[in-house]
Amino acid sequence: MNGIHVTSEIGKLKKVCLHRPGDELLNLPPDELERLLFDDVPYLEVAQQEHDRFAEILREQGVEVLYLEKLVAEAFAANPGARDEFLDQYLAEAGIHGQKMPAIVREYLNTFTDDLEFVKKTMAGVAKSEIDMPLASSATLDDLVSDHSDKQSDLIIDPMPNLYFTRDPFACVGNGVNLNRMYSVTRNRETLYGKYIFKYHPDYKGTPLWFRRDAPFHTEGGDVLNLTRTDLAVGISQRTQAAAIDLMAQNIFWKTEGCEIEKIFAFDIPASRAFMHLDTVFTQIDVDKFTIHPAIMGTLRVYEMTKGAVEGEVDIKEHTDSLEKILEYATGVDGIKLIPCGGGDPIAAAREQWNDGSNTLCVEPGTICVYQRNNVTNEVLYKEGLNLLVVPSAELSRGRGGPRCMSMPFQREDL
Ligand SMILES: NC(=[NH2+])NCCC[C@H](N)C(=O)O
Known part of the structure; x- marks a missing residue:
């Protein structure tokens, strides 16, 4: 079967999209980490080994692993002209300074004739040292002095270090996709890859979009949880604006066809880096x-959105029940249990949530990928009877994302 099909968070995982961390992590300037949304510089070789193990664990469970970079290259190979169209847009969004520089960079990127190498290069970014700078007589000052933030940079094009968090630039919902506009300039460029997959890849072209990257409001896939075929949970967070969820609801209920979602539950979580997406807590x-980070329990507010009676209207009501009760109502399952990260100890909970202890990828009901380093939380999950698939995490965790962030399910079996 081709195409997208995801109607839950837990139905047996059939196909998943990953990105193997690449040279983009070598172009991470230590003094630019905050802007690039990273907390440290990972050791690439070990990060790749850990990531390969993650992919292998998934394959051992019968999951087909797709790689983002390969899908994009396949989309280019299948469509003459798609690569040039992508390159135009990539260059326009790359933050390149100067009048001559875009053409020079274009020429340089086109020396990567192999589509896969080309795609990886666009992900890695371009350093000044890779390019013959234009002669002073034909250049403008702006060509020669590229500055990405306030300071001089050694890079002409920033890397996209967060690409291995394939969860965020787009989100599969039912048979369609939210192609996101992301919160930060640095990550928004990542959504281009999804755009070309859903426009041109032989297996995915024509996938309906419930959200578009040119939307005026930002949302990210880490905030989107498929509760059931008809019920979606979306976090209102640092990364997803309430207005973006209004727009999503409009699109899903009124403006597009083929989406089976009837209820959207908006979870209002604190806007902070530690809790950046709903799936971090x-x-x-x-x-x-x-699994849940106990720190959100006191403050969480949940709103339910449904299609209104009049064209274009969305009804909204606030839920005042406990989270367990709201989830029972949404999933139709009795006796929902919330398992606190860190086993309820506030220090362990905060430490392990920081390293994505609550950010698990469910492969089938009760079988989940977890980071090895969160031993307190893992012990609790183990005692609760879960089957843990343990992913090594010394380097991967430095980007502040766990197994769920590092994966985008393309197909799951229905429950
Ligand atoms: N779905 C997630 N929780 N993704 C985590 C993304 C982490 C990434 N460094 C960022 O700040 O965007």
Whole structure:
């Protein structure tokens, strides 16, 4: 079967999209980490080994692993002209300074004739040292002095170090996709790859879009949880604006065809880096179990959105029940259990949530990928009877994302 099909967080995973961390992590300037949304510089070789193990664990479970970079290259190979169209847009969004520089960079990128190498190069960024700078007589000052932030940079094009978090630039919902506009300039460029897959890849072209990257509001896939075929949970967070969810609801209920979502539950979580997405504090691990960061329990507000009676209207009501009750109502499952990250100890919970202890990828009900380093949380999950697939995490975790962030399911079996 081709195309997208995801109607839950836990149905048996059939196909998943990953990105193997590449040279983009070598172009991470230590003094630019905050702007690039990274917390440290990972050791690439070990990050790749850990990531390869993650992919192998998934294959051992019968999951077909797709790589983002390969899908984009395949989309180019299948469509003459797609690569040039992409390059135009990539260069326009790359933040290149100067009048001559875009053409020079274009020429340089086109020396990567192999499509896969070309795609990887666009992901890695371009350093000044890779390019013959234009002669002073034909250049403008702006060509010669590229500055990405306030300071001089050694890079002409920034790397996209967060690409291995394939969860965020787009999100599969039912048979369609939210192609996101992302919160930060640095990550928004990542959404181009999804655009070309869903426009040109032989297996995915024509996928309906419930959200578009040119939307005026930002949202990210880490905030989107497929609760059931008809019920979606979306976090209102640092990364997803309430207005973006309004727009999503409009599109899903009124403006597009083919989406089976009838209820959207908006979870209002604190806007902070530690809780950047809903999935950093809350993921589903079994039919009746979720992991949760205890710190959000007191403040969480949940709104339910449904299609209104009049064209274009969306009804909204606030839920005042406990989270367990709201989830029972949404999933139709009785006796929902929330399992606190860190086993309820506030220090362990904060430490392990920081390293994505609540950010699990469910492969089938009760079987989840977890980071090895979160031993307190993992012990609790193990005692609750979960089958843990343990992913090595010394380097991968430095980007502040766990197994769920590092994966975008393309197909799951229905429950
Ligand atoms: N779905 C997630 N929780 N993704 C985590 C993304 C981490 C990434 N460094 C960022 O700040 O964007």
